[in-house]
Amino acid sequence: MEDLSRFFGCIVVKYRQTMNDYDATLKLLLRDLRGRAVEYLTGHKVTQWHNAELPNVGSLEADLVCSDEDGATGHIELQSSNDSAMRFRMYHYGGRICENYGAYPWQILLYVGEARMSMSERIVGPKLDYSFTALDVRELDGSPLLESDVLGDNIFAVLLRLRDQRSAVRQVLKRIGESESGRLESLAQLTVLAGLRRLGGIVEEESRKMPVTESLLDHDLLGPILRKGIAVGRQEGRDEGLKQGLDRGLKQGLDQGIKQGLDQGLKQGLDKGVKQGRQAEAVAMLRRILIGRFGHVPSTVQERLESRTVRQLEDLVDRALRVETLGDLFPQT
Secondary structure (H helix, E strand, O other), X not given: OHHHHHHHHHHHHHHHHHOOOHHHHHHHHHOXXXXXXXXXXXXXXXXXXXXXXXXXXXXXXXXXXXXXXXOOEEEEXXXXXXXXXXXXXXXXXXXXXXXXHOOOOEEEEEEOOOOOOOOOOEEEEOOEEEEOEEEEHHHOEOHHHHOOOOHHHHHHHXXXXXXXXXXXXXXXXXXXXXXXXXXXXXXXXXXXXXXXOOOHHHHHHHHOOOOOHHHHHOOOOOHHHHHHHHHHHHHHHHHHOHXXXXXXXXXXXXXXXXXXXXXXXXXXXXXXXXXXXXXXXHHHHHHHHHHHHHOOOOHHHHHXXXXXXXXXXXXXXXXXXXXXXXXXXXXXX
16 A cells, blocks of 8 residues: 555646646536536626637637526636736637627636735726626535535635635545546646645645555556456465565565556656647747737638747747747748
């Protein structure tokens, strides 16, 4: 059990070092229509999610656009830091959503940051009085989501107000350990959100105590390696005794599983995810630069950006700041 706990601790550390994109994690959890999180946070029961990339408006993309059970259009934006221009962005989003979906949406900004929320929710001007709802999720009690039957709700609950954070983390980890599938993904999601509340250390400590011996034997990557090690141990146990053989088999399986599973499977998966994430991030940054300079990014340019590697995109950033026209962006070959 000690070796298994150390193994899970390694997983937490690796995810904490690389899975730093809270935005994607939050969207994934909130978009699960089985969960209660969106209704609890916004007061609206969402029945359908829409494509959040708004057509004909360059790179403008809201976080979440939806329809609720009353047929109203909704817009949910996620923010982890205070942005004085947020009210103008929300106003712009609202207008574009209305243009594309035929109705002005209800709008809620969910603030998940650590500092006290200080953003204005209103714009007032001649013949204009615009406002949206901004909510610091820490103002809400996390207990209802912690008690939900949907694991994604349990994970999201760590961002809300909790009476005992360690106990809550322990409860979520227990649910992850009992889940039939997606345990590593769920553990990664918990680790990402825990970072927004400085709970990473607690997640790592408590994850080492997870009673998941049997579930690991069923893991598609580590299970075969562990079972092979156990089988070897059983063979040796004929001479040394069944208990010693099982212990040695389990230890050999764990040693081999940790080395091969982390160094090959997990590392490859994480590296691929990080590489794809960095590539998308670099493309998004270049789009913002080009739109700021030239007003728009044609689809042909977008396609060429998306076909570039991270290193190539990094080289293009300097050119994007210096070229006179979009046609000069890509070096002539």
